[in-house]
Amino acid sequence: MRWNGRRAWPGAVGDAVLALALLGFGQLATGLAGVNQPGSTPVDGFCRVLMAVAALALVGRRYAPVSTLVVVTVATTTYLVLGYPYGPILLTFLIAVYTVAVRLPVRPAALATAGAFVVLLAHVFWSRGPAPGWAGVLPASAWAVVPFAAGVVVRVNREAAARSRAEQARDRVEQARRQADEERLRIAQEVHDVVGHGLAAISMQAEIALHLLPKRPEQAEVALTAIGRTSREALDELRVTLGAVRRGAEREPVPGLARLPALCERLAGAGLAVDLRRDGDPRELPAAVDLAAYRVVQEALTNVLRHAGVTSAEVTVGYRADEVTVEVTDRGVGAAAGPFDAADGQTGGHGLAGMRERVAALGGRLTIGPRPDGGFRVWARLPVEPPS
Numbered sequence: 345m346r347w348n349g350r351r352a353w354p355g356a357v358g359d360a361v362l363a364l365a366l367l368g369f370g371q372l373a374t375g376l377a378g379v380n381q382p383g384s385t386p387v388d389g390f391c392r393v394l395m396a397v398a399a400l401a402l403v404g405r406r407y408a409p410v411s412t413l414v415v416v417t418v419a420t421t422t423y424l425v426l427g428y429p430y431g432p433i434l435l436t437f438l439i440a441v442y443t444v445a446v447r448l449p450v451r452p453a454a455l456a457t458a459g460a461f462v463v464l465l466a467h468v469f470w471s472r473g474p475a476p477g478w479a480g481v482l483p484a485s486a487w488a489v490v491p492f493a494a495g496v497v498v499r500v501n502r503e504a505a506a507r508s509r510a511e512q513a514r515d516r517v518e519q520a521r522r523q524a525d526e527e528r529l530r531i532a533q534e535v536h537d538v539v540g541h542g543l544a545a546i547s548m549q550a551e552i553a554l555h556l557l558p559k560r561p562e563q564a565e566v567a568l569t570a571i572g573r574t575s576r577e578a579l580d581e582l583r584v585t586l587g588a589v590r591r592g593a594e595r596e597p598v599p600g601l602a603r604l605p606a607l608c609e610r611l612a613g614a615g616l617a618v619d620l621r622r623d624g625d626p627r628e629l630p631a632a633v634d635l636a637a638y639r640v641v642q643e644a645l646t647n648v649l650r651h652a653g654v655t656s657a658e659v660t661v662g663y664r665a666d667e668v669t670v671e672v673t674d675r676g677v678g679a680a681a682g683p684f685d686a687a688d689g690q691t692g693g694h695g696l697a698g699m700r701e702r703v704a705a706l707g708g709r710l711t712i713g714p715r716p717d718g719g720f721r722v723w724a725r726l727p728v729e730p731p732s
Contacts, residue, residue, distance in 0.1 A: 355406050359403050359404075359405060359406055360403050362402060362439075363399050364399075366402065366432060366435055366439075367396055367400065369432050370432035370435075370436075374387055374428070374431040374432060374433070377431035381430065384430075385427035385428050385429075391426075391428045394419045394422055394423045394428075395419075395433050397415065398436040399433075399436055401436070402439060402443075406447070409443045409447045409448060410456050413444050413460055417463050418463070420464065421467060424467035425466055425467045426472050434487060437464070439491070441457050441460065441488055441492050441495070443495070444456050444492075444495070445457065445491065445495025445496050445498075446498050446499050453496070457492045458488075461487075461488040465481065599638045600629070600637075600638050601638055601641075601670075602634075603638065604620055604641060604661070605620065616645065616648060616655060616657060618645060621660045622662075623661065627663060630728060633728050636724075637661070637724065637726055639699070640670055640702065641659055641672055643699055644722040645657060645659070645672060647722075652674045652719075653676050654674050654675055657672060657673065658671075658672070658673045666727060666728060666729070667727050668725075668728055669723065669724065669726070670722075670723070670726075671724075672721070672722045673715065675715075675719035676719055699712075703724050703726065706727070707727055709724070709725045710722075710725075711723045
């Protein structure tokens with residue numbers, strides 16, 4: 345905290361107000377205190393100068409606590425040695441000791457306070473007024489010990505609060521970093537699903553067009569038209585996905601099970617006929633569940649298109665009160681794999697890993713593996729809250 349810093353001015357003004365308040369109080373109350381202290385030296389001009397020095401020294405207590413304590417201690421000790429009455433000047437000594445304890449580490453603060461106390465003890469044995477002797481040591485020690493203890497407690501509490509704020513700030517930074525990492529991974533997974541599915545469909549349609557072009561160009565034109573439509577749809581979905589990372593971009597609705605008919609139609613143009621079935625009454629699902637179910641079906645059908653070597657597949661969506669299930673089956677000859685469960689941590693390609701992570705994140709279950717009668721099956725269960 346700098347003297348010319350913006351944050352320093354409130355503290356400096358507060359210290360000046362405190363010093364002036366103690367100065368005024370001392371000038372008014374010291375004479376009254378002397379009335380009840382027979383044998384004390386009457387208040388005179390030098391007495392008032394000492395009170396003024398002790399009070400005004402507090403103006404610099406925030407920036408030079410030890411120097412302030414030295415000035416206040418000398419002024420207060422001189423005041424008491426000359427026999428002036430005990431009075432408001434002792435408040436300046438208490439505040440000076442408290443300031444040292446608050447603003448310095450414990451060891452240097454204790455040394456400074458002990459030195460001030462030793463100097464202050466001079467009036468106990470040598471004073472123009474009543475000298476209490478050894479009986480006055482204990483009361484005099486309270487003027488140093490009590491403000492010192494209070495200052496140490498305040499300092500410790502402030503340091504603990506500062507550490508707590510620093511830890512909270514680090515936690516917030518770490519949490520923000522984790523959230524950013526999770527968001528990047530989520531977007532990367534979305535881009536993988538969108539691009540992978542779109543390119544697979546375009547590749548299949550391009551092969552069909554190349555095969556038909558020499559003999560039946562009119563049908564090749566249909567395949568090329570399908571390529572154009574598929575690429576536009578993939579680009580639109582990719583734009584929506586990447587829009588999440590652009591500041592200020594509008595968040596359009598994410599894909600869900602309601603878009604399965606359009607997905608099946610797009611795949612039909614690529615040569616894969618999809619039989620879509622629904623078990624139960626379709627209803628609105630939480631956005632995360634809806635998106636995860638759609639991506640599982642999309643990735644499974646993309647794998648069928650790429651690897652199964654068949655022209656048809658079946659998709660079944662089951663709606664229950666507390667869950668939704670999706671199943672994709674085919675009778676292809678793709679590479680077999682053992683049962684794959686989202687809970688047991690097995691890994692596969694990026695597509696399978698993406699499905700596993702989506703389902704596991706929602707507390708669901710994913711099973712992937714060959715069918716007993718041939719072909720392949722992908723089945724996912726995603727829990728949802730029952731409708732109210």
